[in-house]
Amino acid sequence: MSNAQINPYEAMQASLRVASELYGLDDALFKVFMAPTRSMIVSLPVLMDNGQWEVFTGYRVQHNLTRGPAKGGIRYDMNVTLDEVKAMAAWMTWKTAVVDVPFGGGKGGIVCDPNRLSMGEKERLTRRYIAEIMDIIGPDRDVPAQDMGTDAQTMAWVLDTYNMHVRRTENAVVTGKPLSLGGSLGRNEATGRGVLITAREAMQRLGKPLAGATVAVQGFGNVGSQATRLLHEAGARIIAVSDSKGAIKNDRGLDIHALLKHVSETKTVTGFKGAEAMDPSALLTHPVDILVPAATENQITEDNAPKVRAKIIVEGANGPTAPAADPILQENGVLVVPDILANAGGVTVSYFEWVQNRQGFYWREREVNERLVDYMTHAFQATFATTDKYKTNPRIGAYILALDRVAQAMKYRGFYA
Numbered sequence: 001m002s003n004a005q006i007n008p009y010e011a012m013q014a015s016l017r018v019a020s021e022l023y024g025l026d027d028a029l030f031k032v033f034m035a036p037t038r039s040m041i042v043s044l045p046v047l048m049d050n051g052q053w054e055v056f057t058g059y060r061v062q063h064n065l066t067r068g069p070a071k072g073g074i075r076y077d078m079n080v081t082l083d084e085v086k087a088m089a090a091w092m093t094w095k096t097a098v099v100d101v102p103f104g105g106g107k108g109g110i111v112c113d114p115n116r117l118s119m120g121e122k123e124r125l126t127r128r129y130i131a132e133i134m135d136i137i138g139p140d141r142d143v144p145a146q147d148m149g150t151d152a153q154t155m156a157w158v159l160d161t162y163n164m165h166v167r168r169t170e171n172a173v174v175t176g177k178p179l180s181l182g183g184s185l186g187r188n189e190a191t192g193r194g195v196l197i198t199a200r201e202a203m204q205r206l207g208k209p210l211a212g213a214t215v216a217v218q219g220f221g222n223v224g225s226q227a228t229r230l231l232h233e234a235g236a237r238i239i240a241v242s243d244s245k246g247a248i249k250n251d252r253g254l255d256i257h258a259l260l261k262h263v264s265e266t267k268t269v270t271g272f273k274g275a276e277a278m279d280p281s282a283l284l285t286h287p288v289d290i291l292v293p294a295a296t297e298n299q300i301t302e303d304n305a306p307k308v309r310a311k312i313i314v315e316g317a318n319g320p321t322a323p324a325a326d327p328i329l330q331e332n333g334v335l336v337v338p339d340i341l342a343n344a345g346g347v348t349v350s351y352f353e354w355v356q357n358r359q360g361f362y363w364r365e366r367e368v369n370e371r372l373v374d375y376m377t378h379a380f381q382a383t384f385a386t387t388d389k390y391k392t393n394p395r396i397g398a399y400i401l402a403l404d405r406v407a408q409a410m411k412y413r414g415f416y417a
């Protein structure tokens with residue numbers, strides 16, 4: 001099956017089914033978890049710079065709200081579908097439970113190509129989207145953040161549009177904001193820092209230091225570039241990286257600071273002088289200690305999984321491994337740090353941002369980073385303790401840890417019928 005044919009929501013449901021059976025989840029709860037609580041589809045008329053109107057399709061999905069307001073990013077991409085957004089909303093339910101922050105799971109997306117929109121078009125699209133989903137978002141309802149194709153500027157437009165409608169300051173309606181609007185220090189690099197922390201823990205589990213380990217990173221956006229920089233600063237040797245335009249490698253180790261400069265100037269890793277071009281699909285099977293998929297879903301499938309030579313996969317992206325690839329990786333002794341743990345650094349610091357907004361009291365960067373290490377290492381230990389207890393793989397272990405936390409909260413609340 002090609003990766004475009006793998007439905008991400010069905011992939012989420014497949015892992016949920018395996019975890020629920022192993023855990024012995026109550027049938028009623030299983031049925032509730034299989035379907036999102038609320039899915040909203042909106043049509044967004046936008047005046048384009050050429051004077052024509054375009055109508056875009058947007059989604060906001062809330063998967064489960066038992067443990068708190070929905071939390072989850074907004075993706076701008078041509079491949080956004082309702083099922084993709086439903087999958088990502090569900091992963092947010094499990095992710096917030098794995099790191100034990102008081103949120104449920106939500107996600108949003110607009111079918112568009114952010115690279116072809118001018119700043120003005122992007123702003124008008126964002127504002128119209130927020131105006132359409134106004135009734136279901138808010139600091140106590142659903143708190144968006146950035147994802148693929150969106151950034152701190154997009155979050156500033158989200159904040160402004162929401163605040164104009166409610167006619168008061170509600171900074172906690174969105175996270176990943178610029179610092180000058182109540183953003184948190186450390187948020188920009190938080191997902192990459194979470195990748196670093198979990199990669200270090202995973203190496204420790206194999207009895208090896210992170211320093212000197214070889215790394216390949218797929219995707220060089222927010223998550224991939226920050227993870228690359230932090231892993232490099234921790235002494236790992238980054239030998240291959242890619243983005244949607246191509247891949248490069250240097251087995252002696254890439255000069256990361258020069259690469260970051262090249263990307264800030266050219267917007268791509270391709271053409272970097274200190275490396276040779278490589279086939280992007282070969283990056284996933286390149287011999288390295290640590291592979292960090294940090295692009296998009298279904299990159300490691302049953303077709304290429306047998307060829308993966310990494311010792312550890314740290315899933316910076318959401319859903320990069322198709323369900324059929326998991327047993328192959330497990331059989332081959334590849335340690336997978338699953339997305340709902342590995343990339344949870346972003347939502348953890350988003351939680352810190354939301355707390356700081358509500359307190360009106362802001363933390364030093366050192367405090368943010370120390371607390372992040374604390375949350376992520378606890379989540380890592382809890383995930384692997386559950387994995388060992390149920391004699392399963394870490395993805396199912398993480399799902400069981402999350403299911404247990406959400407199920408306990410749901411049992412106390414009961415079903416309102």
Ligand code: NAD
Nearest residue numbers: 147148149191219220221222223243244295317318343346
């Ligand atoms: P981004 O838009 O900043 O970057 C995406 C990168 O992936 C770009 O470099 C793009 O060129 C590259 N890319 C896209 N398709 C590719 C392909 N087929 N092969 C190689 N590279 C490809 O997005 P981001 O925020 O870094 O998000 C990346 C992933 O991490 C997504 O799955 C997202 O859901 C997940 N994630 C992001 C955050 C966050 O805080 N930003 C948090 C948790 C999870």
